[in-house]
Amino acid sequence: MAIVFLGTPAFAVPSLRRLADEGYEIAAVYTQPDRPAGRGRRLTPPPVKTAALAMGLPVRQPESLRDPSALAELTSLHPEVGVGVAYGQILRQEVLAIPPKGVLNVHPSLLPRHRGASPIPAAILAGDRETGVTIILMDPGMDSGPVLAQRSLPIEDWDTAGTLTEKLAPLAADLLAETLSRWLQGEIDPQPQDHSLATKAPLLKKEHGAIDWSLPA
Secondary structure, three states: OEEEEEEOOHHHHHHHHHHHHOOOEEEEEEOOOOEEEOOOOEEEOOHHHHHHHHOOOOEEOOOOOOOHHHHHHHHHOOOOEEEEEOOOOOOOHHHHOOOOOOEEEEEOOOOOOOEOOOHHHHHHHOOOOEEEEEEEEOOOOOOOOOEEEEEEEEOOOOOOHHHHHHHHHHHHHHHHHHHHHHHHOOOOOOEOOOHHHOOEOOOOOHHHHOOOOOOOO
């Protein structure tokens, strides 16, 4: 059974490796194009690309899956299901409709809380006492699809976005392996999110780190 994996940052690497270890046929790994990084602005591959090539998996890096040629290539792979883990693009319905079993998305928050690009720091900034991983069946919205599985994790007083990412990445890989198997066997009834409880976690910018020195210590 062929699957396509869509992911970009280091957070997604454990999930990719877990699926490969589970014996899934990964027809292709989709990730973002190489980008300039660091002081030298050297062209740098995303962590998922590096991991996929090390595993001998085919890599695709289209600027956008809206491009007709990229869409045609994805269709030609005939994937049974797609798996997205922090891919970095919102997928349109024409992409989501390609795999008969849909596209599962792994999101590092307890949806519907913290939909968006920065759910891990958003949980800390909001003062949440717990966070977690949610796996949804993707729809064209922003992390708004029905829930297939969810698992929570406490946020400790000393946690940072970095430490939480390190905790959530293996949790995501474990939950994905369990959920994908059950989904493909028809054992999961997707549960709609309560959209009235949704909060947003937009992409953080440099100005979000500014300190207001007028505030009391």
